[in-house]
Amino acid sequence: MAQGTALQPYEAEAPPAPRPTPARALAARGDALAGAAVLLAACFVALLAPWISPHDPIGQNLRSALRPPFFLPGTLPGFLLGTDGLGRDVLSYIFHGFRISLAVGLSAVAISSVLGVALGVWAGYRGGRADTLIMRLADFQLTLPTVLVALAVIALFGSGVGKLILLIGLTHWAVYARTVRGSVLAIREREFVESARALGAPAWTVIRRHVLPNVMTPILIIAAVELPRVMLLESTLSFLGLGVPPTVPSLGGAIAHGYGYLLSGYWWLTVLPGLALMVVVIAINVMGDWLRDLLDPRMVR
Amino acid sequence: MPTFLLKRLLQSLAVFLGVSLVIFLMLRTAGDPVQILLGEEGTQHDVARLREALGLDRSLPVQYVLFLRNALRGDLGVSYHHGVPAMELVLERVPATLELAGAAMLIAVVLAIPLGVIAANGRGGFWDRFFLSGSLVGISAPPFWVGIVCILVFGVVFRWLPTSGRGGWEHLILPAGSLALYRLALFIRLVRSGMLDVLGQDYVRTARSKGLAERVVVFKHALKNTLIPFITIAGLQMGSLLAGAVVTERVFAWPGMGRLILDSIQKLDYPVVMCWALVTAAIFILINLAVDVSYSFVDPRVRSG
Numbered sequence: 001m002a003q004g005t006a007l008q009p010y011e012a013e014a015p016p017a018p019r020p021t022p023a024r025a026l027a028a029r030g031d032a033l034a035g036a037a038v039l040l041a042a043c044f045v046a047l048l049a050p051w052i053s054p055h056d057p058i059g060q061n062l063r064s065a066l067r068p069p070f071f072l073p074g075t076l077p078g079f080l081l082g083t084d085g086l087g088r089d090v091l092s093y094i095f096h097g098f099r100i101s102l103a104v105g106l107s108a109v110a111i112s113s114v115l116g117v118a119l120g121v122w123a124g125y126r127g128g129r130a131d132t133l134i135m136r137l138a139d140f141q142l143t144l145p146t147v148l149v150a151l152a153v154i155a156l157f158g159s160g161v162g163k164l165i166l167l168i169g170l171t172h173w174a175v176y177a178r179t180v181r182g183s184v185l186a187i188r189e190r191e192f193v194e195s196a197r198a199l200g201a202p203a204w205t206v207i208r209r210h211v212l213p214n215v216m217t218p219i220l221i222i223a224a225v226e227l228p229r230v231m232l233l234e235s236t237l238s239f240l241g242l243g244v245p246p247t248v249p250s251l252g253g254a255i256a257h258g259y260g261y262l263l264s265g266y267w268w269l270t271v272l273p274g275l276a277l278m279v280v281v282i283a284i285n286v287m288g289d290w291l292r293d294l295l296d297p298r299m300v301r
Numbered sequence: 302m303p304t305f306l307l308k309r310l311l312q313s314l315a316v317f318l319g320v321s322l323v324i325f326l327m328l329r330t331a332g333d334p335v336q337i338l339l340g341e342e343g344t345q346h347d348v349a350r351l352r353e354a355l356g357l358d359r360s361l362p363v364q365y366v367l368f369l370r371n372a373l374r375g376d377l378g379v380s381y382h383h384g385v386p387a388m389e390l391v392l393e394r395v396p397a398t399l400e401l402a403g404a405a406m407l408i409a410v411v412l413a414i415p416l417g418v419i420a421a422n423g424r425g426g427f428w429d430r431f432f433l434s435g436s437l438v439g440i441s442a443p444p445f446w447v448g449i450v451c452i453l454v455f456g457v458v459f460r461w462l463p464t465s466g467r468g469g470w471e472h473l474i475l476p477a478g479s480l481a482l483y484r485l486a487l488f489i490r491l492v493r494s495g496m497l498d499v500l501g502q503d504y505v506r507t508a509r510s511k512g513l514a515e516r517v518v519v520f521k522h523a524l525k526n527t528l529i530p531f532i533t534i535a536g537l538q539m540g541s542l543l544a545g546a547v548v549t550e551r552v553f554a555w556p557g558m559g560r561l562i563l564d565s566i567q568k569l570d571y572p573v574v575m576c577w578a579l580v581t582a583a584i585f586i587l588i589n590l591a592v593d594v595s596y597s598f599v600d601p602r603v604r605s606g
Contacts, residue, residue, distance in 0.1 A: 140319075146544075147545070147547060148544045151563075151566060154566070228440075228441065232443055235443050235446075236444065236548055239443075239445050239446075240547070240548060240551060240563065251443075252445075255443070255449065259552070262457065267457075270449050270453075271450065271453070274442070277446070278441050278443065278446070281441040282437060282438065282441040285441050286437070
């Protein structure tokens with residue numbers, strides 16, 4: 001957010017500022033810096049969860065169940081955020097939940113972006129019937145919310161981490177495909193591409209050398225927007241019992257578990273995992289905004 | 302205009318057929334309803350007889366045609382668990398879901414427009430930063446979790462509002478409000494950036510230089526042109542609101558389609574799942590059609606495309 005110095009848009013435009021290096025641009029924005037720190041910490045936790053978790057996240061111990069976190073009286077030593085209804089350590093559970101959340105988010109975004117780029121390039125470069133078909137499929141996909149598709153698919157095929165990743169990946173390529181197709185259509189008519197084709201360069205070479213480098217920026221920006229959305233989707237599905245299986249620790253599952261104890265006064269069981277997820281998603285969104293400002297300064301915020 | 306409408310209607314019909322075919326195939330490949338109905342105890346003879354009675358012994362294309370024929374008559378099968386027509390079960394719950402999603406949409410749109418305008422007008426100022434940060438939290442919080450926190454704060458701690466079931470307007474506030482939050486946050490950002498775009502354009506500059514009052518410039522000239530794309534996007538969001546309602550209904554024990562479908566999924570009640578998918582697809586198609594048609598009225602250039 002270029003605050004403070006921002007001109008009113010109807011006033012005379014200032015000369016464009018020299019483009020800062022990424023590191024400097026990051027340091028200049030406090031929110032992005034904080035976001036980067038949180039995100040780094042979350043990645044650290046997610047990667048090292050099995051080694052830094054104080055306890056087994058699914059190890060149950062009913063005798064020490066429902067102990068409060070450190071800021072309330074009656075804490076069990078060694079269980080910083082308390083224990084849940086089955087005596088599982090909440091902190092360890094959240095750590096492992098991050099692991100699943102980020103793993104599902106990153107894998108699903110990787111699948112959908114690669115698929116979207118491939119289909120978008122194909123549609124834009126080939127045109128004709130392939131183009132029409134792919135774009136109609138994309139329209140269709142954009143009107144169908146994944147929660148509904150997931151409900152139907154998981155009702156029929158059951159749940160699992162791999163299935164969940166595949167499901168989200170296969171239902172989120174439309175945004176990428178649309179953007180890439182648009183860029184390909186624009187680039188295809190440019191002189192450098194026309195001359196490369198005239199010189200007899202094979203389609204694949206033209207795409208790899210000239211088309212792909214030109215669409216990387218929008219793809220990166222879209223992926224940064226999609227990642228937090230996919231992570232929220234994963235938690236929503238897991239909350240409904242339709243995401244990862246109940247034996248796998250997930251933040252959505254933890255919130256659902258805590259929800260059952262809400263009226264008995266154990267509010268932290270549902271508040272803490274949700275808060276943890278929200279903080280990380282805010283960090284990713286802040287980083288995404290920053291990335292977009294950095295890569296595409298023309299966009300108005 | 303009539304040809305445009307006809308074309309859209311035909312396309313909608315094709316989409317609807319496509320959805321029904323996909324769901325039909327998924328149901329047929331995913332499991333054997335006969336096995337589910339009879340369980341482990343069914344003898345070979347029972348299985349064969351039931352299969353014949355349900356028409357499952359015929360070829361898939363024939364089955365699909367029969368399914369379509371029955372569907373056109375409004376017969377989508379009987380719920381395995383409730384013993385009443387699946388369509389009845391689903392349609393009974395449509396009003397509750399539409400009430401929830403409609404109220405959420407109303408809250409989001411009615412609040413987002415003034416807040417977005419305020420943020421854009423004071424760009425970089427306190428309120429702009431306040432609403433931007435707020436909307437960042439709004440799009441980052443897990444929507445179902447927001448509902449739970451609302452229950453905790455307004456229902457358990459302060460005891461101001463009922464937290465479950467459907468009744469008067471006070472039952473609607475928490476579910477609709479928590480469902481609206483994500484959309485509200487999104488819409489504030491949309492209105493804000495739309496206003497910033499429009500405020501920078503020449504005709505606004507002209508209006509200002511004519512000496513028109515700021516109020517007239519902002520609300521009459523700028524806002525009007527911001528709202529056209531905004532309404533389209535808001536209309537398309539109605540679909541994802543209906544999807545989000547599934548989760549909200551679960552959290553607030555709201556007696557809509559969402560709860561029915563979650564229960565039916567757990568009980569493998571396939572006719573209800575099928576029926577729900579078709580009804581949802583129909584609602585979706587109607588919404589998209591309405592948005593397309595209204596858009597073509599607002600912007601005549603769309604019609605030729």
